[in-house]
Amino acid sequence: MTRVRLPVLDALRGLALLAMGIYHLSWDLFWFGVVDWPVDTAPGWRAFAAAIAGSFLFLAGVSLSLAHGNGIRWRAFLRREAMILAAAALVSLGTWFALGEGLVRFGILHAIAAASLIALPFARLPALAGVPLALLAGGLILALPYLPGVPALDGPWWLWTGLGDPGVSSVDYVPLTPWAGLTLIGIAAGHLLRLPQATELAATWQPTGPGGRLACFAGRHSLAVYLLHQPVLFGALWLLAAVHLIPDRASTDFIDNCSFTCALGGVDEAACRKICACTLTSLRSDDLWDNLLREPENMSFRDDMNNRHQVCVLAFDPTGAR
Incomplete structure (x- = not known):
C-alpha cells in the first residue's frame, strides 16, 4: 500500500x-x-x-x-x-x-x-x-x-x-x-x-x-x-x-495580602485596596519594587515599603474621605 x-x-x-x-x-x-x-x-x-x-x-x-x-x-x-x-x-x-x-x-x-x-x-x-x-x-x-x-x-x-x-x-x-x-x-x-x-x-x-x-x-x-x-x-x-498593561502576579499577590492585613485592622476593604495600590505605585515610581522582589527579607527595603504604606494610609481616610 x-x-x-x-x-x-x-x-x-x-x-x-x-x-x-x-x-x-x-x-x-x-x-x-x-x-x-x-x-x-x-x-x-x-x-x-x-x-x-x-x-x-x-x-x-x-x-x-x-x-x-x-x-x-x-x-x-x-x-x-x-x-x-x-x-x-x-x-x-x-x-x-x-x-x-x-x-x-x-x-x-x-x-x-x-x-x-x-x-x-x-x-x-x-x-x-x-x-x-x-x-x-x-x-x-x-x-x-x-x-x-x-x-x-x-x-x-x-x-x-x-x-x-x-x-x-x-x-x-x-x-x-x-x-x-x-x-x-x-x-x-x-x-x-x-x-x-x-x-x-x-x-x-x-x-x-x-x-x-x-x-x-x-x-x-x-x-x-x-x-x-x-x-x-x-x-x-x-x-x-x-509595561503595567496587566497586573503581574507578584503585584496582585501584594495587593491581596496587603489588603487582607489592612482589613484585619478594622479599615474598610475598599479603602484598604486603595491604600495598598497606592503603596505599590509609590514603590514602583521610586524603583524600589524590583529590589523588594529580589530581596524580600531585606529590612532596609521593608522599612522603605512600610514608610510608603504609612504615607498612603494618611492619604486615604478609612471612611473614604480624602
Whole structure:
C-alpha cells in the first residue's frame, strides 16, 4: 500500500493544538493573576488537560501505524524520535530555568517518544493480529495505575513509569502508565484505518475553508507549534505585565495580602485596596519594587515599603474621605 497523508489526521492534530493553546493561555492568565480560574486544580480543567494529552498520544499511535505498517522505516522513525527527544530536552531545560524544581521531568513529548518505542512492534503486525494485541496491551497499560503501587519504583528516577510515588512536583507530568496505553489503542485504530475502504473514506475529506486549512497546516508542523506557542503566549503576557498593561502576579499577590492585613485592622476593604495600590505605585515610581522582589527579607527595603504604606494610609481616610 502506498503511504498517503490524510488531511483529516492533520486537522485533528490541529484541533488538539488549538485546545492545548486555550488551556495554556488560561494557565498563563491565571499565573499572572489576570483571572482566578483554578486551572491547575479544578476537576474540569484537569479533565480538559488530560483529554488534550490523550488525543496527542492516540494520534501518535495512529500515525505510527500508517507510517510503518508495511515495514518499519528505520531512518524516518529514528529521525522523528531524535527530533522529539531533542524537543523534550529543550522543554525540560527551559522549564528548569523558568520554574526551578517544578520543571517538566517527563511531559507529553517524553511520553510520545517512549510510547512510540513500545508501540512500534505492534504497528508492523498484520491487522488481524495487530488490532486485538494492541488493544489488549493498551488496556493492560491503562489498568496498571489502578493496581497497588510499587514502593521499589518510588522516587524521581522512576517517575516515568507512573507506578510509584515520584516524591516531587512537576508540571506536565505524563508517565507511561497509563498514557502509553492510548498510543497502543491508536495503533489499533491505525490498523483499521489502513484497510482500503477506510483509507478511501478518510481521504475524501479535504480542507476547504481557512479554518480547515489552518488546522491542517498546524497539524503538519505540530512539533514546531508545540515548542513555540507557550513562549509566545507567556512572553506576550510578561511584556504586558512589564509595561503595567496587566497586573503581574507578584503585584496582585501584594495587593491581596496587603489588603487582607489592612482589613484585619478594622479599615474598610475598599479603602484598604486603595491604600495598598497606592503603596505599590509609590514603590514602583521610586524603583524600589524590583529590589523588594529580589530581596524580600531585606529590612532596609521593608522599612522603605512600610514608610510608603504609612504615607498612603494618611492619604486615604478609612471612611473614604480624602
